[in-house]
Amino acid sequence: MEQLTYLNDLDEEQKRAVLESTGRSIVIAGPGSGKTKVITYKLLHLLKTGVKPSQILLVTFTRAAANEMIERARMLTGTDLDEITAGTFHHVCNLLLRKYAPKVGLLPNFTILDEEDSASLIKHVRTNVLERHGLKKSFPTHNVLQKIFSYSANTMTSLKEAILKIEPKFAQHESIIEEIYREYSLEKRSQNCVDYDDLLTFAVQLLESDHNVLMKEASKYVWVLVDEFQDTNILQLKLIEMLSSVHGNVMVVADDAQSIYSFRGARFENVSDFMKVKGTKLFKIQTNYRSSESIVKFINVMIPGKAVPKVLKSVKPNGVKPKLVYVSDPQQEAVFVTREVLKLIEFGFEPSQIAVLYRSHSHSLDLQIELAKHRIDFRILSGLKFTETAHVKDVLAFLRILQNPKEKISWIRIAKLFPGIGTKTASKLADFAAVCPETDPVKILEKLGEGKEAIWQMKELFELMQRQSRIDAMISVLNERFYSDYLLNNYPDHFERQQDINRLMEIASRYSSLERFLTDLTVSSDVNDETKPKNVLTLTTVHQAKGLEWDVVFVLSVNPGDFPSYYAIVDNNIDEEERIFYVAITRAKQHLYIIKHGVNRYSSIYWLRSVDFAQRIPKKLVEEIYFEG
Ligand SMILES: Nc1ncnc2c1ncn2[C@@H]1O[C@H](COP(=O)(O)OP(=O)(O)OP(=O)(O)O)[C@@H](O)[C@H]1O
Numbered sequence: 001m002e003q004l005t006y007l008n009d010l011d012e013e014q015k016r017a018v019l020e021s022t023g024r025s026i027v028i029a030g031p032g033s034g035k036t037k038v039i040t041y042k043l044l045h046l047l048k049t050g051v052k053p054s055q056i057l058l059v060t061f062t063r064a065a066a067n068e069m070i071e072r073a074r075m076l077t078g079t080d081l082d083e084i085t086a087g088t089f090h091h092v093c094n095l096l097l098r099k100y101a102p103k104v105g106l107l108p109n110f111t112i113l114d115e116e117d118s119a120s121l122i123k124h125v126r127t128n129v130l131e132r133h134g135l136k137k138s139f140p141t142h143n144v145l146q147k148i149f150s151y152s153a154n155t156m157t158s159l160k161e162a163i164l165k166i167e168p169k170f171a172q173h174e175s176i177i178e179e180i181y182r183e184y185s186l187e188k189r190s191q192n193c194v195d196y197d198d199l200l201t202f203a204v205q206l207l208e209s210d211h212n213v214l215m216k217e218a219s220k221y222v223w224v225l226v227d228e229f230q231d232t233n234i235l236q237l238k239l240i241e242m243l244s245s246v247h248g249n250v251m252v253v254a255d256d257a258q259s260i261y262s263f264r265g266a267r268f269e270n271v272s273d274f275m276k277v278k279g280t281k282l283f284k285i286q287t288n289y290r291s292s293e294s295i296v297k298f299i300n301v302m303i304p305g306k307a308v309p310k311v312l313k314s315v316k317p318n319g320v321k322p323k324l325v326y327v328s329d330p331q332q333e334a335v336f337v338t339r340e341v342l343k344l345i346e347f348g349f350e351p352s353q354i355a356v357l358y359r360s361h362s363h364s365l366d367l368q369i370e371l372a373k374h375r376i377d378f379r380i381l382s383g384l385k386f387t388e389t390a391h392v393k394d395v396l397a398f399l400r401i402l403q404n405p406k407e408k409i410s411w412i413r414i415a416k417l418f419p420g421i422g423t424k425t426a427s428k429l430a431d432f433a434a435v436c437p438e439t440d441p442v443k444i445l446e447k448l449g450e451g452k453e454a455i456w457q458m459k460e461l462f463e464l465m466q467r468q469s470r471i472d473a474m475i476s477v478l479n480e481r482f483y484s485d486y487l488l489n490n491y492p493d494h495f496e497r498q499q500d501i502n503r504l505m506e507i508a509s510r511y512s513s514l515e516r517f518l519t520d521l522t523v524s525s526d527v528n529d530e531t532k533p534k535n536v537l538t539l540t541t542v543h544q545a546k547g548l549e550w551d552v553v554f555v556l557s558v559n560p561g562d563f564p565s566y567y568a569i570v571d572n573n574i575d576e577e578e579r580i581f582y583v584a585i586t587r588a589k590q591h592l593y594i595i596k597h598g599v600n601r602y603s604s605i606y607w608l609r610s611v612d613f614a615q616r617i618p619k620k621l622v623e624e625i626y627f628e629g
Contacts, residue, residue, distance in 0.1 A: 471509075
């Protein structure tokens, strides 16, 4: 046993989960109990006991999480771990589909549409279909259609069911919605591109329909490790089951009480379904290393109704009781939080260690105004990601065309950057490129043979880019010859945007394959320009706060209709709201404030009172404060 000293960092429950999880296991973890540690040490233990890196599949919620775990294991083993297959489900599916693209009707150089690109394509198809039917008003927008299509894909339900779930009032349009869906699918196919949902759907289809491929892929993975299992959907569950079907060694880690993505198709029931399979071992890790004892006591009584029972133990004694604060209205709420924040800062807390959490962004508007009045700087999580900004997308569109010249969305995007080209001409150019037999953008533009100056300029740019062997050099010539001027002429904040393009070049310099670079930027979040760690207060929805922690946490507007949300209440989805509330309160290390105001925007609906979270709080566990400004 002396050779197991590397596990001494773990507590007894964690150690058992690592050592005894042979075959099929589920680790049910409490918040702040060291899920990351368990998976990292499992990985380490496997490597130390002779499992080869190439025999391991590690699936995490973000690519960054996988990289972090692997880096830690690499340091502890001193071995090169490049051969581990690791990353998000989208990443894993992408790898699989690149290998077997023709089997699902794709060419191996397919490109991936991000959410915005997919919405643009749906918009384009929607316009055509509606025109054909002479329809205009009261039809779902492309964004609603995207939600419906995505929900249907991720839950493997019919479009009809998805419509009833997302926007029942559009049920009358079912046949037109289906027509748009069919055309959207055909468009993607003819342009050799896929959206995020297709990555999962096609990978499952591939493994389900081709036994040889399934056997080959599943034989490779002697071990499958999955983090954040509570947020998986039905397709992801199928992938886990199939890829672990040959060796039967699979460990999933879940905090079922923190499953909060059902609106995206995550299936809370995956946890119980996984546990139900005969022979599955269950481990619990229940020591909370994050919060003070007073907060842990509170967390224990607020555990969501349907969660696997668990009692968290705390290691940080005592601490102050959470505060339940009553204010008269949202303005008073803002005044209270601002005063308290000022006091805490004066007391020595770093602003970056304080966060304000809410169910929906609109609940923070009064607070934003109040903070600005007091010149308190803050950041709001969930702004646009680096790769979602217009300027980064413009540059990427040029590269995407170099990779896959059939992709219409990118042609439309770049064409419109040139003077004299509007939406109509851009669409014509894209249509031409999609059907043109040429596979080189320069040749496509030559074939187009239009005398327009812009087309000539575009052709010249592609020629120059193609002459570069490095991706950062491609971006650099594009920038020097065209894009930096475009930024200067079109954006007052061109300087900041230029900085982003420079950062994009920096990232590109680490890649030798264009396909890999584009895929990483589209399917993983590790290369996104994370908000720089500034020492300011954080404002965020609970969903964006998942996995994070602060010394001080305020939870705003815990009123029926606000939190829990009105839509969840009428949809009878209170369970999920309980879990979202649980995620919120488990982010706090030392101080927790739950705020409730007297304004009930939905007071006419008397039964909303039955879902008042503040009323469920045992008063002996909190300090009650009546704030009157
Ligand atoms: N055995 C241990 N001894 C001491 N500290 C530990 C131990 N295990 C985990 N920790 C610490 O506990 C903290 C919480 O761990 P981690 O962030 O992995 O929690 P988590 O389970 O992912 O939480 P959540 O899902 O609520 O975000 C980390 O700072 C981690 O280093």
